[in-house]
Amino acid sequence: xxxxxxxxxxxxxxxxxxxxxxxxxxxxxxxxxxxxxxxxxxxxxxxxxxxxxxxxxxxxxxxxxxxxxxxxxxxxxxxxxxxxxxxxxxxxxxxxxxxxxxxxxxxxxxxxxxxxxxxxxxxxxxxxxxxxxxxxxxxxxxxxxxxxxxxxxxxxxxxxxxxxxxxxxxxxxxxxxxxxxxxxxxxxxxxxxxxxxxxxxxxxxxxxxxxxxxxxxxxxxxxxxxxxxxxxxxxxxxxxxxxxxxxxxxxxxxxxxxxxxxxxxxxxxxxxxxxxxxxxxxxxxxxxxxxxxxxxxxxxxxxxxxxxxxxxxxxxxxxxxxxxxxxxxxxxxxxxxxxxxxxxxxxxxxxxxxxxxxxxxxxxxxxxxxxxxxxxxxxxxxxxxxxxxxxxxxxxxxxxxxxxxxxxxxxxxxxxxxxxxxxxxxxxxxxxxxxx
Amino acid sequence: xxxxxxxxxxxxxxxxxxxxxxxxxxxxxxxxxxxxxxxxxxxxxxxxxxxxxxxxxxxxxxxxxxxxxxxxxxxxxxxxxxxxxxxxxxxxxxxxxxxxxxxxxxxxxxxxxxxxxxxxxxxxxxxxxxxxxxxx
Numbered sequence: 219x220x221x222x223x224x225x226x227x228x229x230x231x232x233x234x235x236x237x238x239x240x241x242x243x244x245x246x247x248x249x250x251x252x253x254x255x256x257x258x259x260x261x262x263x264x265x266x267x268x269x270x271x272x273x274x275x276x277x278x279x280x281x282x283x284x285x286x287x288x289x290x291x292x293x294x295x296x297x298x299x300x301x302x303x304x305x306x307x308x309x310x311x312x313x314x315x316x317x318x319x320x321x322x323x324x325x326x327x328x329x330x331x332x333x334x335x336x337x338x339x340x341x342x343x344x345x346x347x348x349x350x351x352x353x354x355x356x357x358x359x360x361x362x363x364x365x366x367x368x369x370x371x372x373x374x375x376x377x378x379x380x381x382x383x384x385x386x387x388x389x390x391x392x393x394x395x396x397x398x399x400x401x402x403x404x405x406x407x408x409x410x411x412x413x414x415x416x417x418x419x420x421x422x423x424x425x426x427x428x429x430x431x432x433x434x435x436x437x438x439x440x441x442x443x444x445x446x447x448x449x450x451x452x453x454x455x456x457x458x459x460x461x462x463x464x465x466x467x468x469x470x471x472x473x474x475x476x477x478x479x480x481x482x483x484x485x486x487x488x489x490x491x492x493x494x495x496x497x498x499x500x501x502x503x504x505x506x507x508x509x510x511x512x513x514x515x516x517x518x519x520x521x522x523x524x525x526x527x528x529x530x531x532x533x534x535x536x537x538x539x540x541x542x543x544x545x546x547x548x549x550x551x552x553x554x555x556x557x558x559x560x561x562x563x564x565x566x567x568x569x570x571x572x573x574x575x576x577x578x579x580x581x582x583x584x585x586x587x588x589x590x591x592x593x594x595x596x597x598x599x600x601x602x603x604x605x606x607x608x609x610x611x612x613x614x615x616x617x618x619x620x621x622x623x624x625x626x627x628x629x630x631x632x633x634x635x636x637x638x639x640x641x642x643x644x645x646x647x648x649x650x651x652x653x654x
Numbered sequence: 655x656x657x658x659x660x661x662x663x664x665x666x667x668x669x670x671x672x673x674x675x676x677x678x679x680x681x682x683x684x685x686x687x688x689x690x691x692x693x694x695x696x697x698x699x700x701x702x703x704x705x706x707x708x709x710x711x712x713x714x715x716x717x718x719x720x721x722x723x724x725x726x727x728x729x730x731x732x733x734x735x736x737x738x739x740x741x742x743x744x745x746x747x748x749x750x751x752x753x754x755x756x757x758x759x760x761x762x763x764x765x766x767x768x769x770x771x772x773x774x775x776x777x778x779x780x781x782x783x784x785x786x787x788x789x790x
Contacts, residue, residue, distance in 0.1 A: 449746055449767075450673055450676075453673070453676055453746065453768045454675050454676055454679065456768030456769065457676060457771075460683075461682070464771060465686075470686070529719050529721075530721060
């Protein structure tokens, strides 16, 4: 027989030290038409019960001073109030809590987080069950041993079965939630894998782009060098050829003069042609690893730069203490040497100075070839020392610097040839050190 | 340092160019085309300036990129000595024509390399005409 909510609504005492939880509970119960009072802990609860006996107590377990179990026990021990139904709020983290609830004398428990329907139905059940009182079944004490602890349970069979069902229901619910979470995780995982794949493809593309850009940069550098090599020969050729008709006009075009001029011109033309061949050979990608002499390769690389080192004049000294061999990709190695020399040339050209020098030393240390290329251009500022090998880093401005040269040089030496490329500042300038 | 002497030297020209082969070719041709002119040659700006101070030539034909002292600097200093000197600049780099990069310099003539003699002759002849006018 349910009491009509308007006439005399049942009074429920909420005991919870968390104000938010208490308020939540209060709102749910008040909405159902119950009369609610709130205590913040067990002691306050007992005081309130003494003043105004509630029809039901809903209590949290973890509370300061007197916890939910203790509150339960005290209520059960006091004659006037021992029959008040008690619902305990547990968070179901410890199975022993179920046994403890039973031992303490709680009628029901509900696990947090709870949904409001389950709570209301339990509240109704608890209030209804109160009417029936403890008439059914035996109330003998049952002793339960669980994980080394002994529990003495005095609840009746109905209560125990009810509790078990509730426990099972909760377990099923939790299981369902778990499966859902697992599914969501799987979906998330799949999405993540896809993202990783896409990202890897992107990075691979970037790598390709970098490679392409570095080749273009090297090509650009080469074309610049060729232009330098050809400029003077072209000037001289132009003047030489123009001389011929002029001398004819002056009446001085002798057979000797003609032959001499032609011979000079052909020499120039052949020199220019050799430059093309030199650069073409240099720029051809290596098909295979070969054994090559370091000194020879550096000398031929230098000859490609002849023109660019004239104006302003840069003196290059090669000091070869040994004549080591390297087994690797010759043209790629030459590319690295050229890149470092080009950078040195740029640095030396930028400053106003009298004696521009580059010193190249070659020696063998153990089974490694060690090459150093040092300039007297003043050195690299400390602030950018750590960055010069980074891709896309350049100090030459967007028009002239591509920023890929040193990055690719290091890549070639370290990845393709298993060596090392480093730089340090000396008293006069920068010194690059290659060990292969 | 060369000079082609003539009983009455009318005009003197200073040639500054660091590439010797080119300098030689220029002198050979100019000596024949302008037999009345006195030619002075220098392979860098410093020597060029010294020669200028010594002989005060009327026309200066110079390259831009030279060791020790570049063409622009030399021109600057020469102008300070004799402002009405005629300047003919020879240069190979269309974009990067000036040492210092910023200031705009005025020259009488500006000739791109490879040099076309026709263009060079025309420039020199125009300078000669202007000098003749000034002296008149």
